[in-house]
Amino acid sequence: MEILLQQIINGLVLGSMYALIALGYTMVYGIINLINFAHGEVLMVGALTSWTVIGLMRDAMPGAPGWLILLLALIIACVVAATLNFVIEKVAYRPLRNSPKLAPLITAIGMSILLQTLAMIIWRPTNKAYPTLLPSESIVVGGASISPTQIMILVVTAVSLAILTWLVNYTKLGRAMRATAENPRVASLMGIRPDMVISATFIIGAVLAAIAGVMYASNYGIAQHAMGFGPGLKAFTAAVFGGIGNLAGAVVGGILLGLIEAIGAGYLGTVTGGVLGSQHSDIFAFVILILTLTVRPSGLLGERVADRA
Numbered sequence: 001m002e003i004l005l006q007q008i009i010n011g012l013v014l015g016s017m018y019a020l021i022a023l024g025y026t027m028v029y030g031i032i033n034l035i036n037f038a039h040g041e042v043l044m045v046g047a048l049t050s051w052t053v054i055g056l057m058r059d060a061m062p063g064a065p066g067w068l069i070l071l072l073a074l075i076i077a078c079v080v081a082a083t084l085n086f087v088i089e090k091v092a093y094r095p096l097r098n099s100p101k102l103a104p105l106i107t108a109i110g111m112s113i114l115l116q117t118l119a120m121i122i123w124r125p126t127n128k129a130y131p132t133l134l135p136s137e138s139i140v141v142g143g144a145s146i147s148p149t150q151i152m153i154l155v156v157t158a159v160s161l162a163i164l165t166w167l168v169n170y171t172k173l174g175r176a177m178r179a180t181a182e183n184p185r186v187a188s189l190m191g192i193r194p195d196m197v198i199s200a201t202f203i204i205g206a207v208l209a210a211i212a213g214v215m216y217a218s219n220y221g222i223a224q225h226a227m228g229f230g231p232g233l234k235a236f237t238a239a240v241f242g243g244i245g246n247l248a249g250a251v252v253g254g255i256l257l258g259l260i261e262a263i264g265a266g267y268l269g270t271v272t273g274g275v276l277g278s279q280h281s282d283i284f285a286f287v288i289l290i291l292t293l294t295v296r297p298s299g300l301l302g303e304r305v306a307d308r309a
Helices: 002-032 039-060 066-096 102-123 148-170 172-182 184-189 194-220 229-242 247-271 278-295
Strands: 139-141 144-146
Touching: 002 039, 002 144, 002 148, 002 172, 002 194, 002 229, 002 247, 039 066, 039 102, 039 194, 039 229, 066 102, 066 194, 148 172, 148 194, 148 247, 172 184, 172 194, 184 194, 229 247, 229 278, 247 278
Parallel strands: none
Antiparallel strands: 139 144
């Protein structure tokens, strides 16, 4: 039971990061029906930007507390990631908005490769040790331990999801996003500017990806140019698992995927004597995904599809 509790904690932490990334995928898909496969690389840029900022600030402010350095690095990473995603949408995706669906999809894959290559040039293709800025003493709960970094991840994720829910449901921008997702042509007749709404959606998704990137690097203590591919693929899987285009589905899918992956790798690995361990964690998540989509192709919560005029 201690192993199970520990893996549940690990799964919630991992699933929280998947959920934040999956929200970026599902928001963009819900509005313009595009899978932004460069989203994982935005996460990577956010993480590496924060790593650079932390190094500069530790040299410039040697006595500053770790949480303050991490907070400032997170803010700067969000700004850089938001700017990058805004440029990507305007330069790479907007000219292809009325093109056949395959064109923007191939462009997104090309943009992913381009960003990885640029990151290799800027930050060099080496693993960067991400510094631990929060206390390292873990808290023991029922025989399982949770670190301050993991607590930070859970709290930041909960706050981010609460802010996003408020933004989408109770603000003028949120109403504009919902209207554009339902019918961009009619929304434009009502005074909404779809281009501005789509750009805002990409910016919000980039901020969530940057937050997830900083938390991912903080949790695992490493950052490098290819770090966005794995979490990006898992988050896309989580979005499909929960129901692509559905915000609640992205959160549920991300958390469930993290729990399945952690429990399968840790608890079942112990039960089977190490035959199924952490190196096989992808097996559990994708087997459950395939079985779920076989029974319910639209995902757990299904996609909210609007009737377009």
